Amino acid sequence: MTRRRDDIALRETEASFSRRDLLKLLASGSALLLVHCGPVPPPPGEKRGASYDWTKHYWVYVVDISKCIGCCACMRACRAENDVPEGYHRTWIERYRIRKDGEVLIDVAQTGEHVFAEVKDEVERAYFVPKICNHCTASPCTQVCPVGASYQTKDGVVLVDDKACVGCGYCVQACPYGTRYLHPTTRVADKCTLCYHRITRGEKPACVAMCPTGARMFGDLKNPDDPITRLLKDTRTRFIKAELGTKPKCHYIGLDEEVI
Amino acid sequence: MIVLYPYITGLVAGAFIVSSLYHVFGREALQPVARFSLAAAFVFLLFAPLPLLIHLGRPERAFSIMITPNFSSAMAGFGFIYTSYLILVVLEIWFVMRSDFIQRAKGAGLGALIARTILLFNLHEDDATRRADHKIAKVLAGIGIPMACLLHGYVGFLFGSIKANPWWSTPLMMVIFLFSAIVSGISVLIFHYFVVSWVNRWKVDSDCVRLMSKYLWGFMIVAVSLELLELMSAAYQQTHEWEVIHTLVSKHLFVSYVILQFLVFSLIPFFLLAFNSLARSTDRVSNAISWTAATMLLCQVLLMRWNVVIGGQIMSKSFRGFTSYFPGLWEKEGLVTAIVVFTLPFVLLYLFHRLVPLFPDAKKRSAA
Numbered sequence: 001m002t003r004r005r006d007d008i009a010l011r012e013t014e015a016s017f018s019r020r021d022l023l024k025l026l027a028s029g030s031a032l033l034l035v036h037c038g039p040v041p042p043p044p045g046e047k048r049g050a051s052y053d054w055t056k057h058y059w060v061y062v063v064d065i066s067k068c069i070g071c072c073a074c075m076r077a078c079r080a081e082n083d084v085p086e087g088y089h090r091t092w093i094e095r096y097r098i099r100k101d102g103e104v105l106i107d108v109a110q111t112g113e114h115v116f117a118e119v120k121d122e123v124e125r126a127y128f129v130p131k132i133c134n135h136c137t138a139s140p141c142t143q144v145c146p147v148g149a150s151y152q153t154k155d156g157v158v159l160v161d162d163k164a165c166v167g168c169g170y171c172v173q174a175c176p177y178g179t180r181y182l183h184p185t186t187r188v189a190d191k192c193t194l195c196y197h198r199i200t201r202g203e204k205p206a207c208v209a210m211c212p213t214g215a216r217m218f219g220d221l222k223n224p225d226d227p228i229t230r231l232l233k234d235t236r237t238r239f240i241k242a243e244l245g246t247k248p249k250c251h252y253i254g255l256d257e258e259v260i
Numbered sequence: 261m262i263v264l265y266p267y268i269t270g271l272v273a274g275a276f277i278v279s280s281l282y283h284v285f286g287r288e289a290l291q292p293v294a295r296f297s298l299a300a301a302f303v304f305l306l307f308a309p310l311p312l313l314i315h316l317g318r319p320e321r322a323f324s325i326m327i328t329p330n331f332s333s334a335m336a337g338f339g340f341i342y343t344s345y346l347i348l349v350v351l352e353i354w355f356v357m358r359s360d361f362i363q364r365a366k367g368a369g370l371g372a373l374i375a376r377t378i379l380l381f382n383l384h385e386d387d388a389t390r391r392a393d394h395k396i397a398k399v400l401a402g403i404g405i406p407m408a409c410l411l412h413g414y415v416g417f418l419f420g421s422i423k424a425n426p427w428w429s430t431p432l433m434m435v436i437f438l439f440s441a442i443v444s445g446i447s448v449l450i451f452h453y454f455v456v457s458w459v460n461r462w463k464v465d466s467d468c469v470r471l472m473s474k475y476l477w478g479f480m481i482v483a484v485s486l487e488l489l490e491l492m493s494a495a496y497q498q499t500h501e502w503e504v505i506h507t508l509v510s511k512h513l514f515v516s517y518v519i520l521q522f523l524v525f526s527l528i529p530f531f532l533l534a535f536n537s538l539a540r541s542t543d544r545v546s547n548a549i550s551w552t553a554a555t556m557l558l559c560q561v562l563l564m565r566w567n568v569v570i571g572g573q574i575m576s577k578s579f580r581g582f583t584s585y586f587p588g589l590w591e592k593e594g595l596v597t598a599i600v601v602f603t604l605p606f607v608l609l610y611l612f613h614r615l616v617p618l619f620p621d622a623k624k625r626s627a628a
Contacts, residue, residue, distance in 0.1 A: 144333045147336070164324065166318050169317070
């Protein structure tokens with residue numbers, strides 16, 4: 001009799017974990033996983049200044065092409081400040097030379113010394129174009145990042161969370177400006193951060209701070225007294241590849257048609 | 261590796277569609293390759309993410325794509341689309357081949373144990389279960405067709421949606437990828453069917469091959485026309501992007517795109533398959549033509565993937581300069597890795613065949 005009762009108890013125990021229970025367990029497991037889903041959180045606090053409030057700023061970058069002399073101090077400063085690996089650039093300068101027949105010759109400063117090679121050929125006109133991440137408002141790189149490791153801060157800066165990036169390189173392809181690369185050591189996407197660690201302490205990005213002619217400018221659109229705010233009110237500026245609808249934040253003064 | 265990934269998923273989609281032509285649309289002539297095509301779709305599918313994993317800078321974070329997906333990214337869908345399609349193919353194989361697994365499970369040895377495990381130790385079978393299996397398999401194959409299209413069309417979308425790159429950015433990319441996938445899928449089936457038949461001295465079912473080569477002809481016409489259409493519309497519109505595309509095609513990709521992909525590996529198979537479909541010839545001649553054309557089209561689709569992927573990457577973002585690229589022999593994403601990655605599905609296919617015969621009637625047909 002006791003044995004029979006045990007059998008029934010055993011059968012009941014077996015039956016107590018039915019297929020329905022298994023499905024419930026799987027469903028709740030999936031729900032838990034979904035709760036975990038979604039883009040990664042904002043950047044860790046130590047990257048920002050301690051009392052920094054990112055809702056009170058909106059950063060913007062301005063380049064005056066007529067002022068750039070191609071000295072490349074910005075490139076050297078960026079490399080020193082951000083430990084950019086050799087052969088890669090977070091910012092660079094392009095030299096445009098337009099021949100009489102309309103042919104456009106473009107080269108960039110050589111790596112290592114970061115100086116332009118001396119040229120002697122005759123050209124109609126020539127100018128330098130500093131390039132940098134445009135920190136687009138409608139940024140294709142953050143759109144295509146499959147894990148949300150590339151994201152936009154509330155103060156308008158596009159950053160990469162190197163602890164979340166899977167290193168797929170899709171953002172590198174999606175950026176129309178060629179400003180991203182895969183870091184050879186960390187094997188994740190890397191790019192200009194507008195020196196986020198500096199600007200959140202009230203300093204300027206290294207490239208702006210080191211520019212001897214003021215060709216590179218930087219400021220806060222939410223601050224009405226910032227010279228940049230006044231400059232952008234009075235000056236007509238253009239964006240590179242504006243037709244792509246990326247809404248860049250890097251304004252150019254004196255941008256010519258040849259520059260794309 | 262990014263060349264291999266769309267190539268392998270293309271083979272999956274194409275092979276699956278051939279198997280569905282038999283299972284769903286009842287094209288009886290395809291029976292000799294129906295089972296094999298399903299198995300081929302499965303093994304290629306299993307290895308499709310491998311090139312991606314090798315490509316990732318941080319492969320250990322690969323699952324983030326499903327745990328913390330950013331749904332504004334087309335790529336975030338990969339994990340979900342891939343997993344659901346894999347489940348579907350596994351289920352379809354299970355129901356289509358259950359009888360064979362039961363036969364295998366009744367024997368002895370490691371194979372029988374594996375078969376029993378796959379069957380979840382349920383070896384029961386009668387007419388009712390066979391009917392049910394058949395019905396479920398048909399439904400799964402039916403669902404599988406749009407899913408196969410989604411799987412590969414999606415790969416095309418990954419490229420076509422990149423507005424930064426004029427060589428990729430076209431809504432046609434999705435359709436082009438889909439049709440070239442079907443071309444490569446049918447081609448790999450014809451290629452492999454012949455090779456396996458030669459090795460085992462089986463008689464090839466010429467009706468089946470003739471039908472496949474007709475399908476191949478039709479699909480390759482659509483695929484190549486779409487590719488040409490895309491190029492022609494860019495050339496005719498003379499947009500500012502044409503300048504860079506023209507330089508790319510006429511200089512940097514001239515050999516791999518114009519000469520190899522179009523003139524050699526598209527035009528010759530086109531004429532071969534046209535002859536095969538329109539003219540009468542002996543089985544021997546027809547088979548030789550089908551195999552040659554299929555092998556060439558396998559190369560054509562690989563070249564197409566190469567030209568799309570590499571062509572898009574050697575252009576500078578300022579559209580003024582070009583770099584060059586050719587994979588090294590031993591590097592992480594080099595030739596040896598590519599060959600190994602591409603060989604693995606065939607090894608698995610062989611093991612699969614050892615477990616359950618993929619050409620069950622081939623011996624009988626040869627004997628007859």
